[in-house]
Amino acid sequence: MSASGSTPVLTKPAGTATGPGGVGGGRVRRTLDRARTPLRGLAGLAGLVVLLEVLPHIGVVSADYLPPASEMGRALWQLLGEDAFWTALGDTLTGWGLGLAIAVVAGVVAGVVIGSAPVLRAVTASTIEFLRPIPSVALIPVAVLLYGTDLESKLLLVVYASFWQVLVQVLAGMQDVDPVAEDTARSYRMGSWGRVRYVLWPTALPYVMTGVRLAATVALVLTITAELVIGSPGLGNQLAVAQTSGAVPRVYALVLVTGLLGVAVNLVARAIERRALHWHQSMRREGQR
């Protein structure tokens, strides 16, 4: 079956139904599907917008609670023209970025130190297992008391929540080192720096990247939580203000903004992961598929 991937063969040629030829037919269909998938996805998004527009109009949901999509769009447009919105977005991104950076650096350093010494790993395991599942929102009252609505209270929550994500992944990565590679490095008499650079780091990097990606999402959630509940300046605080003043379309517009921010964080994190790990098995296999 040599039909190239780009030829749109809609009717399957006879003989491709069974045997090895079927694989080629599948490939053609897959290429076709691949072209169709984004279109279908767009249709899904458009369907959501239409649904949001129609539901309040026909009275299934009251427009007081769920304003039509057009009104949300207008509120969003208005929002984009406000200086206060951009300041809030900046505040949110600052809290998120700073918190994430601190958590990643601390997580990687702590992970490398703990992971390179089996004794330390054994001693700290139970403590890590205990501290990790503690919900960081439990720290909200402490943060309020210590720092009020300052940036620090936001950072306390963000760093606590995302630090564990990174640490646990780094520890898993350090444990995954191939014993053959380790022995090879030793027989070539690599120094400890060389071992870290050429054996440990490449092994742990995929795990670190996963940890960073997870931490990026968690950090965003906690940044916005802190703003919403504590009242530190940022998108979450704008949302709380809009909600108490009854500006319903504005509430939805802000929720949409946070959602888009979440999508953006995810996409950027994945792109960075793919760039940093382009040499790694998992990425190469993914590219072939």
Added chain:
Amino acid sequence: MTVLTLARRTGLVLGLPAVLFAIWWFATAGSTDFYVPPLSTILGKFGEVWTGERLLSDVVPSLVRLLTGYLLAVAVGVGLGLVVGMHRGVRDVLEPVLELFRAIPPPVLVPVIMLFAGIGDTMKVIVIVSGCMWPILLNTVEGVRAVDEVLSDTCRSYGITGPSRLWHLVLRSASPQIVTGMRQALSIAIILMVISEMFAASNGLGFTIVQFQRSFAIPEMWSGVLLLGLLGFALSLLFRVAENRVLAWYHGLRRAQRNP
């Protein structure tokens, strides 16, 4: 010999926690700082605050909301995930929409759902469901997609279709992913329970702790923070026990594959 290793292991497990606890205890022992009371005071308050009527009026309602919301989210997430995962067309149409919904930080749903459902128990349950169903849903979709083709064909040639195919093949092979999603959802559920109660409530753990903080009842507040921490730890422990039971076959399989 075994006694020695046992002693060594308990030493490793309990050593650092004991040291940290002792540091906390002695560092704050004579503390006159209003915000950082001695640990002995906090522990004293702990028994006093959380064992009496507050157990029934605040802790139990919180746990009931948490469990109701979580179980509903699991049901909805797995149910929808099966439908979406098994139908290519549905998946293509819905994927971007689902990704968008998942990317919305769950806490921002609290003000939105308050518009619909007021500030009662229903609101909190809906908040928990709508926040934690996404990881379950998307993981179920992934799990269903990744069903082994050979197994799938074998089922077809043995004429296993319909509900028994769903139960024995699809759900079973997707269960490791479903459990991963459920684990992520559990921590989201705890966060949402606390936040929805901090935001608007008349009882519950989050509400009580914020009340303590606002009335500057600092030792009581710290005892609440401790309780939330213990709750998070206990729930994750319970989850792991349940996971080890349900996924025993999978962990065994993985071990066997790793050391052939």
